Amino acid sequence: MAGKDYYGVLGIPKGASDKDVKSAYRKLARKYHPDVNPGDKGAEARFKEINEAFEVLSDAEKRKKYDQYGSDFENQEAFARARQQAQQQYQSYGRGGGGTPFTTYETADMGDLNEVFESLFKGFGQGGARGGRRAPKRGRDIEHPVEVTLEEAFNGTKRVMELQSEQPCPSCQGMGRTKAGVCQMCRGAGRVIKPRRLEVKIPAGVKEGSRVRIAGEGEQGMGGSPGDLYLLIKVAPHPMFKREGDDLLVDVPVSLASAVLGGEVQVPTLRGSKLALRIPPETQNGKVFKLSKQGMPRLGDSSRGDMLARMAVVLPTNLNDKERALFEQFRSMRPN
Ligand SMILES: [Zn+2]
Numbered sequence: 001m002a003g004k005d006y007y008g009v010l011g012i013p014k015g016a017s018d019k020d021v022k023s024a025y026r027k028l029a030r031k032y033h034p035d036v037n038p039g040d041k042g043a044e045a046r047f048k049e050i051n052e053a054f055e056v057l058s059d060a061e062k063r064k065k066y067d068q069y070g071s072d073f074e075n076q077e078a079f080a081r082a083r084q085q086a087q088q089q090y091q092s093y094g095r096g097g098g099g100t101p102f103t104t105y106e107t108a109d110m111g112d113l114n115e116v117f118e119s120l121f122k123g124f125g126q127g128g129a130r131g132g133r134r135a136p137k138r139g140r141d142i143e144h145p146v147e148v149t150l151e152e153a154f155n156g157t158k159r160v161m162e163l164q165s166e167q168p169c170p171s172c173q174g175m176g177r178t179k180a181g182v183c184q185m186c187r188g189a190g191r192v193i194k195p196r197r198l199e200v201k202i203p204a205g206v207k208e209g210s211r212v213r214i215a216g217e218g219e220q221g222m223g224g225s226p227g228d229l230y231l232l233i234k235v236a237p238h239p240m241f242k243r244e245g246d247d248l249l250v251d252v253p254v255s256l257a258s259a260v261l262g263g264e265v266q267v268p269t270l271r272g273s274k275l276a277l278r279i280p281p282e283t284q285n286g287k288v289f290k291l292s293k294q295g296m297p298r299l300g301d302s303s304r305g306d307m308l309a310r311m312a313v314v315l316p317t318n319l320n321d322k323e324r325a326l327f328e329q330f331r332s333m334r335p336n
Helices: 006-010 018-032 042-056 060-069 073-096 101-107 110-120 150-155 258-263 321-333
Strands: 142-148 155-166 192-202 211-214 229-235 243-244 245-255 261-269 272-278 288-291 307-314
Touching: 006 018, 006 042, 018 042, 042 060, 042 288, 142 150, 142 155, 150 229, 155 229, 192 211, 192 272, 192 307, 245 258, 245 261, 258 261, 258 307, 261 307
Parallel strands: 142 229, 245 307
Antiparallel strands: 155 192, 211 229, 243 245, 261 272, 288 307
């Protein structure tokens, strides 16, 4: 890999002091600064080169690595580390000896092993600013909690989500480096956090703990497909309706006269409308009537649960004299 000559770029010898590096940089940066050379592409390229050289040579750690590995030191170093690890592993396998399956390694040629690692790390070693391709990687899935009311779970609803997702850095295309050195936008991470708004549809029938998958709205992949967004559903309790699986239980007030003589009661629904229910004479308090297919919709299915209407007999209050007389008359006929 032909490295760049950073010392040559700054016009200084290899052993130049930090002070020399700085003064050479200052002089050249002033000369080739884009503000001083508007529209001059040659000067612009030179300015970038100077900055790249300075970034490395002004940093003791980077300069040391550059001196050892050349301008591709970041990749080279990782490669060297991987190879060293492989060799250490190889050596410990070799020492294992004594009839273990690893004894065969003792006859392996180190050169072969290096070759294996070179091919393994090929994409990696040639990556970076050179635009080499890494293996496509699918984006990660994102999970996001969403609380809905029972009405929303009944009817289905929409939400606008404010998401923060990691995306490949647009400045360096996820490489972490640009021609001018470590990417300034992502500081070498290759990824940036981007807020975004997304309208999502929450289907009718979701339950507490439902996971609604919004395909392709997870994190962006690195050359692979994006991950998925999962909405983790929480359903807020309802003051009137109790959900029992796909059924809905609701208490329906019934007057004493209707309970005794039979009549019609109004059963509330999550749509807001009411359903008329005829009840027979002598309906007991707590009796449950089933209204078929008036319950919760089933997720991903056109069927529904039932509505369970539980009778709650309401005894009369504030009786007038005539009403009290009637109850006394009733009691005299049914003393127990
Ligand atoms: Zn970047």
